[in-house]
Amino acid sequence: MPLLKVENISAGYGQERVVDALSFHINRGEIVSLLGPSGCGKTTALRAIAGFEPVIDGQILIAGNLASAPGVTVPPERRSIGMVFQDYALFPHLTISENIAFGLKKMPAVDRKVQVEHLLDATGLRQMGDRYPHELSGGQQQRVALARALAPRPTLLLMDEPFSNLDIELRERLSTEVRDLLKAEGISGILVTHDQHEAFAVSDKVGVMRDGRILQWDTPYNLYHEPDSRFVADFIGQGRFIPGIVRSPETFETELGLLRGNRCCTEAVGEKVEILIRPDDLVPDEQGAIEAEVKDKAFKGAEILYTLELPTGTRLLSLFPSHHDHHLGDTVRVRMEAEHLICFPGRD
Numbered sequence: 001m002p003l004l005k006v007e008n009i010s011a012g013y014g015q016e017r018v019v020d021a022l023s024f025h026i027n028r029g030e031i032v033s034l035l036g037p038s039g040c041g042k043t044t045a046l047r048a049i050a051g052f053e054p055v056i057d058g059q060i061l062i063a064g065n066l067a068s069a070p071g072v073t074v075p076p077e078r079r080s081i082g083m084v085f086q087d088y089a090l091f092p093h094l095t096i097s098e099n100i101a102f103g104l105k106k107m108p109a110v111d112r113k114v115q116v117e118h119l120l121d122a123t124g125l126r127q128m129g130d131r132y133p134h135e136l137s138g139g140q141q142q143r144v145a146l147a148r149a150l151a152p153r154p155t156l157l158l159m160d161e162p163f164s165n166l167d168i169e170l171r172e173r174l175s176t177e178v179r180d181l182l183k184a185e186g187i188s189g190i191l192v193t194h195d196q197h198e199a200f201a202v203s204d205k206v207g208v209m210r211d212g213r214i215l216q217w218d219t220p221y222n223l224y225h226e227p228d229s230r231f232v233a234d235f236i237g238q239g240r241f242i243p244g245i246v247r248s249p250e251t252f253e254t255e256l257g258l259l260r261g262n263r264c265c266t267e268a269v270g271e272k273v274e275i276l277i278r279p280d281d282l283v284p285d286e287q288g289a290i291e292a293e294v295k296d297k298a299f300k301g302a303e304i305l306y307t308l309e310l311p312t313g314t315r316l317l318s319l320f321p322s323h324h325d326h327h328l329g330d331t332v333r334v335r336m337e338a339e340h341l342i343c344f345p346g347r348d
C-alpha cells in the first residue's frame with residue numbers, strides 16, 4: 001500500500017483553484033519532489049497534504065487512512081508528518097537541544113535525551129546542543145530545523161523550499177545530506193522547489209508542475225532525456241530546438257543533416273517538427289560535419305558551455321571539455337551524439 005495517495009485533489013483560495021486535479025503517490029522510503037515555477041501551486045499542494053488547507057475535490061490517504069476530502073481535514077498533528085520550511089522558524093529562546101526536543105514532550109526523559117543526541121549526531125551538530133539559534137550559521141540552523149522535524153519519527157517529511165536561503169554550495173551539500181539522512185532513517189519525503197538541481201539531487205521521482213497540475217511524473221533521468229511536453233523540455237535542463245521534417249518515425253531531416261532518434265515521433269512523415277538538442281548532444285570533433293561560430297561562452301569549471309551559431313543563424317548550446325578554450329567569433333567543428341532525440345509538433 002502506498003504511504004501517501006493524493007487523488008485528484010483541488011485546493012485554492014476563494015473561487016480560485018490553484019491546485020487542480022493533482023494526483024500522485026509515494027511508497028514507503030521514497031523521496032519525491034514537486035518542481036515548478038513560482039506560483040504554480042506547490043506550497044498550496046504541500047499545505048493540503050500537511051492538513052493546513054482543506055481540499056475542494058479529491059482525497060488524500062495516508063497509510064490507507066482518509067486524511068483529506070471535501071468536508072474532512074484531519075489536523076496536521078494527527079498525520080504523522082514533519083515539516084521544514086524556507087525560514088528555519090526555530091525558537092530563539094530555546095537551545096538547539098531544546099529545539100530538537102520540542103516535539104518529544106510525551107516521550108520519557110531518558111528516551112528523549114537519546115533521540116536528541118542521535119539527531120545532533122546525524123545532522124552534524126554534536127557540539128552545538130547548548131548553543132542558541134542566533135549563534136549558528138544559516139546552514140546549521142536549517143540542520144536544526146531538520147533535526148527538530150525528524151525527532152518525533154514522522155513517517156513522512158514535507159519540505160518547502162528548505163534550502164533557498166542558503167548559498168549554492170551549501171544548498172547542494174545539504175540536499176545530498178538530507179537525502180542520505182532520510183534514506184538512513186527510513187523516512188519518506190516530499191520536497192517542494194523551483195530549483196531543478198535541488199529536486200534532482202534529492203529525489204527518486206519528480207513531478208513537474210504548471211498551473212496547479214503535474215505535467216510529468218518521472219525519474220530525473222527521464223525528465224531530462226524524455227520530456228513529454230515542450231514545457232518540461234524547456235523547464236528541465238538546457239537545450240534549444242531546431243526545426244526538422246519527419247522522414248520516418250525515427251529520422252528527421254534538419255540543417256544538421258539527417259538525425260536519428262530512438263523514440264518514435266508521433267507526427268506523420270512529412271510533418272514539420274521541432275527537435276530538442278541538449279548541450280551534451282553536440283560534441284567537439286575536428287572532423288565533425290557541423291561547422292559553427294562561437295557566439296557566447298560560459299566557463300563551468302570542468303566544462304565550457306558554448307553558444308554556437310549555425311550558418312542558417314540557428315543557435316545551439318554545446319558542452320566542451322574545459323581545455324577546448326575558444327574565443328568569440330572562432331569557427332569550431334562539432335558532431336551530433338544524441339541517444340535520445342525528442343521531437344515536438346512544429347510551430348508555424
Ligand code: ADP
Binds near residue numbers: 042043
Ligand atoms: P508556489 O509555492 O508554487 O509558488 P503557491 O501555492 O504559494 O505557489 O501559490 C499558488 C497561487 O495561489 C499563487 O497565484 C498565489 O498568489 C496564490 N495564493 C497563495 N497563497 C494564497 C493565499 N493565502 N490567499 C490567496 N491566494 C494565495
Ligand code: MG
Binds near residue numbers: 042043044
Ligand atoms: Mg511556495
